[in-house]
Amino acid sequence: MRFMMVVKATQDSEAGVMPSQELIEAMQRYNEELVKAGVLLAADGLHASSNGIRISYPEPKGKPKIVDGPFTESKEIIAGYTLIEVKSREEAIEWALRMPDPHGFGEGQIELRQVFEAPDLMQDPETLVKEAMLREEMKRLNQS
Amino acid sequence: MANETHRTIDAIWRIESPKLIAGLTRMVRDVGLAEDLAQDALIIALERWPETGIPDKPGAWLMTTAKRRAIDFLRRNKLQVQKYEEYSRSSPLFTELDVNAAMDGEIGDDLLRLIFMTCHPVLSKDARVALTLRLLGGLTTEEIAHAFITSESTIAQRIVRAKRSLSAAKVSFEVPAGEELKERLASVLEVIYLMFNEGYTASSGGNWIRPLLCQEALRLGRILAEIASSESEVHGLVALMEIQSSRFRTRVNDQGEPILLMDQNRGLWDQMLIRRGLAALKRAERLGRPSGPYVLQAEISACHAEARTAAETNWMRIAALYEALSRVMPSPIVELNRAVALGMVFGPAFALQLVDVLASEPTLHEYHLLPSVRGDFLMKLGRMAEARIEFERAASLTTNDRERELLLRRAEECKSRDT
Numbered sequence: 001m002r003f004m005m006v007v008k009a010t011q012d013s014e015a016g017v018m019p020s021q022e023l024i025e026a027m028q029r030y031n032e033e034l035v036k037a038g039v040l041l042a043a044d045g046l047h048a049s050s051n052g053i054r055i056s057y058p059e060p061k062g063k064p065k066i067v068d069g070p071f072t073e074s075k076e077i078i079a080g081y082t083l084i085e086v087k088s089r090e091e092a093i094e095w096a097l098r099m100p101d102p103h104g105f106g107e108g109q110i111e112l113r114q115v116f117e118a119p120d121l122m123q124d125p126e127t128l129v130k131e132a133m134l135r136e137e138m139k140r141l142n143q144s
Numbered sequence: 145m146a147n148e149t150h151r152t153i154d155a156i157w158r159i160e161s162p163k164l165i166a167g168l169t170r171m172v173r174d175v176g177l178a179e180d181l182a183q184d185a186l187i188i189a190l191e192r193w194p195e196t197g198i199p200d201k202p203g204a205w206l207m208t209t210a211k212r213r214a215i216d217f218l219r220r221n222k223l224q225v226q227k228y229e230e231y232s233r234s235s236p237l238f239t240e241l242d243v244n245a246a247m248d249g250e251i252g253d254d255l256l257r258l259i260f261m262t263c264h265p266v267l268s269k270d271a272r273v274a275l276t277l278r279l280l281g282g283l284t285t286e287e288i289a290h291a292f293i294t295s296e297s298t299i300a301q302r303i304v305r306a307k308r309s310l311s312a313a314k315v316s317f318e319v320p321a322g323e324e325l326k327e328r329l330a331s332v333l334e335v336i337y338l339m340f341n342e343g344y345t346a347s348s349g350g351n352w353i354r355p356l357l358c359q360e361a362l363r364l365g366r367i368l369a370e371i372a373s374s375e376s377e378v379h380g381l382v383a384l385m386e387i388q389s390s391r392f393r394t395r396v397n398d399q400g401e402p403i404l405l406m407d408q409n410r411g412l413w414d415q416m417l418i419r420r421g422l423a424a425l426k427r428a429e430r431l432g433r434p435s436g437p438y439v440l441q442a443e444i445s446a447c448h449a450e451a452r453t454a455a456e457t458n459w460m461r462i463a464a465l466y467e468a469l470s471r472v473m474p475s476p477i478v479e480l481n482r483a484v485a486l487g488m489v490f491g492p493a494f495a496l497q498l499v500d501v502l503a504s505e506p507t508l509h510e511y512h513l514l515p516s517v518r519g520d521f522l523m524k525l526g527r528m529a530e531a532r533i534e535f536e537r538a539a540s541l542t543t544n545d546r547e548r549e550l551l552l553r554r555a556e557e558c559k560s561r562d563t
Binding site: 035041042091093095 | 151152154155156158159252356359362363364365366367370371416420
């Protein structure tokens with residue numbers, strides 16, 4: 001299953017303050033660890049929202065409204081994401097916990113969200129167990 | 145709460161166990177013993193962590209605990225005393241470094257040695273796959289059994305026997321060199337690709353796709369690409385698996401029936417996996433080595449991935465790549481595919497001639513794709529009665545239920561169009 005670790009923006013990231021060299025290095029080490037564990041699919045950091053554009057639809061079926069950044073409420077703004085492929089929700093949490101505090105100063109926040117996938121891909125061990133049991137049952141029926 | 149901790153410990157185990165087992169194998173030189181020691185550490189964690197909470201560096205904790213057990217074991221058995229003494233002098237007991245070392249080369253090298261061990265040619269293919277899933281994938285016996293739709297005891301026995309065979313054969317914990325490296329690496333890649341294919345096209349039974357195996361194979365391939373990054377075939381295999389995985393969503397319809405490549409909705413192909421596959425192929429090319437079978441197969445797969453519509457497929461290039469593939473990996477199946485590609489360029493009548501030459505090939509006698517491909521060309525030529533016989537023959541040869549249904553449907557279609 002795939003999870004996206006969404007790193008939220010802070011006042012600093014919104015102000016375009018670059019993270020410390022130490023944090024950059026810690027993040028690089030973390031990404032390397034993800035790569036070496038074979039779980040990293042993609043990771044990117046985003047420019048501050050002052051560079052962003054927001055398109056909204058204030059009226060149903062109406063014309064879109066285009067607003068240039070920056071946007072307020074930094075906690076609602078995304079600063080970057082890391083997409084991983086793991087076997088369980090717990091594994092995703094474990095990896096998210098190992099990410100360095102993205103901003104420090106008590107403002108860091110990571111949100112973990114599961115990515116929609118085709119139902120086939122989401123077959124959890126439980127479904128597989130059921131399927132296997134069904135198969136065993138069929139085998140027995142065929143033999144008797 | 146305790147339950148939740150157990151699930152977290154499972155997740156930590158999956159992340160840490162391959163590194164743990166690899167590091168311990170280096171220490172005790174026996175993969176079975178290494179796994180037992182790692183399991184001991186896991187059991188202690190399962191007892192303690194629900195009460196004490198999970199340590200900050202769970203990997204380091206497990207490694208330290210397992211190493212203590214290892215040293216106890218070596219001491220108790222008075223075996224390899226010298227090695228133990230050497231070891232305890234050179235390596236402090238509590239080392240966060242062990243886990244941090246995962247970041248530099250050392251544990252990566254141990255993982256590489258471990259995968260060469262679990263994919264050793266002294267083991268049967270089934271044993272190699274099961275042992276690799278267990279020791280490098282961190283999967284439980286139960287999970288492996290479910291993936292292969294077999295009983296847990298079968299897999300457990302297979303793994304026990306495999307570990308015994310490795311000890312008996314005194315298989316060493318090292319990365320082979322020179323000519324041997326080539327052969328042994330081929331075995332490692334074969335195991336991973338077998339795993340992937342077993343998941344992608346279950347060779348028997350009704351389930352077309354077994355996702356856990358595919359994901360596991362892909363993950364192992366991605367790991368291998370980092371720890372054996374100078375091997376172009378490793379990147380070729382990863383590219384092949386990434387690109388094939390990009391078609392997961394479109395490979396079957398709602399009823400679980402297969403959809404042929406040419407009929408798939410390309411808009412649903414996973415573009416991220418395609419990009420990853422193309423990037424892996426670039427890494428292979430940058431090494432500047434002659435293309436091996438995996439790189440060539442990945443390039444063929446990439447041709448399809450890059451065609452925005454089926455009609456845009458560069459069949460001439462695909463035919464040329466099959467030609468190159470048949471040189472490094474001569475096989476009538478590759479010839480058959482080349483014939484299909486040439487058929488797309490020069491028409492079904494020409495391709496039928498090529499296929500008819502192959503029909504005398506004894507290895508293809510029982511191969512369902514030969515009549516299936518013949519049927520396809522005959523159908524395009526309007527020779528419905530002959531096409532129908534071919535599809536029916538193909539249906540009788542395949543072991544995949546879903547595929548059989550598809551082939552029988554095509555036979556029916558020929559019947560209804562045969563006027």
